[in-house]
Amino acid sequence: MQTNVLGYPRIGSQRELKKACEAYWAGKMSLEKLQLTARQLRRQHWEILQQAGIDLIPSNDFSFYDQVLDLCLMTGVIPSRFTPLLKSLANANSPELYFAMARGYQKNGLDITAMEMTKWLDTNYHYLVPEFEAEQQFRVISTKCTDEFKEALSLGIHTKPVLLGPVSFLLLGKIKDGQLQIADLLDRLLPVYLHHLQSLQTAGATWVQLDEPCLVQDLTPEEHALFTYAYTKLKAGLPALHIMVATYFGSLQDNTAIALQLPVQALHIDLARAPEQLETVLQEFPSTMLLSLGVINGRNIWKNDYSRSLALIRQAEAAIGTERLLLATSCSLLHTPYDLDLETDEQVLTPQIKSWMAFAKQKVQELSELQQIMAGNTALLAANRQSLQEKSTAAIVHKPAVKARVAALTEEDATRLSPFLIRQRQQEALLKLPSFPTTTIGSFPQTEEIRKLRADLKKGNITPEQYDTAIRRAIIDAVQLQESLRLDVLVHGEFERNDMVEYFGEQLEGFVFTQHGWVQSYGTRCVKPPVIYGDVQRPQPMTVQWSSYAQTLTTKPMKGMLTGPVTILQWSFVRDDQPRADTTLQIALAIRDEVQDLENAGIKVIQVDEPAIREGLPLRKADWDAYLDWAVKAFRVSVSCVQDDTQIHTHMCYSEFNDIIDHIAAMDADVITIETSRSQMELLEAFAAFRYPNEIGPGVYDIHSPRVPTTAEMTELLEKAVQLLPARNIWVNPDCGLKTRKWAETEQALRNMVAAAREMRANVLMC
């Protein structure tokens, strides 16, 4: 039985690629040095897999920024706004164009916006969204997949190149012209895919993995037909190359028949997320296909349960024999951190909890151990059983008082004292805000100096007292700036936070965090998700000292800033021994305690961020309501303890609200701030159509770009907003937090934003 890895992390165990790219962008590293770093990382990763004895080792899973962007360049999908830049370059396959597409280009008199980023299915990874325009043609610009295959071959490593499949590439992109038909696009795209696959075949590749994650989503009959059409065409042009279609993050369900009829040599299915699909897949499994069993979970950091994996493997073996089975990771290991062996500080990660975990390198090892167990190594199986048994009964995992508190939750605990309109009057009386009140989403620039303070604290170069003093200094400066800008509801700036989720994970019981557990979020930006291993509770207040200190510096309302339960869950590695809903309610109770303490400390505006609520939506619509019911309940539990005159805000970015607007309304936040500027307020239409009753802050400027928006631009957006919603309900704020921005642009942008709010106050008649 062969082993198969779908993809490996690429940022580097010490985030070498991040550091190299950022140095290159800053003009501090040459292109040659950047490319050398990339080659070294690729080699390291291939060798790890080779040494672990993996049979199908991925290549082309490396990327300088994003694998979908790479594919855009392999297929010539370059939005036309980049044409002026393209014309100025000697070679279209240049890093200048590549990084411009990823990050935007403001140089040499050009001002080109970056490609849009969105969440990769239900993960916290972002991909760049391909834009298919009118008259879209496809052509080969980059030959990356063949180049990297040859590079591995020259090191004596025969790899399996990985590409996003043509149908998912089209379905996950944005069709910019309503007249364009996806079937026509596919027809034009396939020759370019064939070109790449044929050149891989010529270079000696025997397997290629084409990822088609859309096969686990709801598809129309027309979309089904695209798969059959595409793979029939590809197969006809590739006599010697074996195609593996890889599906992950869910179950094939009603797409099973389509997947099984594809004229390809192998199908990969995700048995970590959807083990139940195995039975259906085996029933009709064609005698010509290999089946890759994704038993090693690529989305978590827990040791594999070998007994459970073995049961699945045996079930498949009984149906189709061992010769046609591959043992695999459930998806690419991109979503897991590199190497558990780097976690050496026992104060951070105790040996007990560490012994329950596996990062990418260990997961690769697990594949090879499963192979050995299949060959009769019972000692490995016994050791695994013992470790899992120890975890399931460990006293540190289970806290009866926490479980009892969740079990005792009532509808009343999830309901504010009075309906919104009554609360709104009381909040108006207390807060006395002007119309079109201005605020920000919470974070201010996380400068190098601020991050260095934290690094110095960790290294013991400064004392906790020195750290606190420096953070307080940053808060003083931020409050003074906001006062001088005449913002209405202030924030303390979140300077004390390394990350909006990790920060809370570090302070809650039931969580552990890591030293090096970095996972790529987008481009060079990484997150270090905390790990939820047991029942969650809050031992002591987490943010109160900072918010109440900030409140002493101003007579304006200071907004308390918390991350919501669903977002904490979504952006953490979650325990696998109880339903996600139960874990979320435990977190909700911890946040509720913090909300209560903030209110008791005199903080009368409290924001509970839930940017991940939309991304948590299951991939299948049939599962949405169940998820939304517990997600909305968790939010309500976390905030419903306060008095009517305490104003609860929530914030969401990355949001398309049309299809879940009733659930957003059910959250019953007094104010919701959302990302809307990039869609020119289009997103507000859902709120308008629903007659959303509560207050809304539609983001008036995009915080992803250093560009300073003008007052006129923002006034124009606000004017659109008042066409759609009652003016008295509208707030004025940026799209999201300002942590990735620099101070100079932040100050100027906020100055213009406040001026826009003032213009609205002067010009719009309030009723």
Ligand SMILES: CN1c2c(nc(N)[nH]c2=O)NC[C@@H]1CNc1ccc(C(=O)N[C@@H](CCC(=O)N[C@@H](CCC(=O)N[C@@H](CCC(=O)O)C(=O)O)C(=O)O)C(=O)O)cc1
């Ligand atoms: C809103 N977003 C978030 C998501 N997920 C989260 N968990 N958090 C989010 O905020 N998902 C969706 C989006 C994704 N957006 C972003 C935006 C920005 C980042 C980002 O900037 N990441 C940083 C790392 C942040 C962090 O943890 N910083 C630490 C310091 C880490 C560090 O590099 N330390 C150095 C030493 C520094 C020194 O010596 O000066 C080291 O350890 O070597 C901190 O502030 O303490 C990034 O750089 O990638 C991520 C997602």
Ligand SMILES: N[C@@H](CCS)C(=O)O
């Ligand atoms: N309060 C957070 C929300 C990010 S989604 C921030 O301002 O960064």
Ligand SMILES: [Zn+2]
């Ligand atoms: Zn946000």
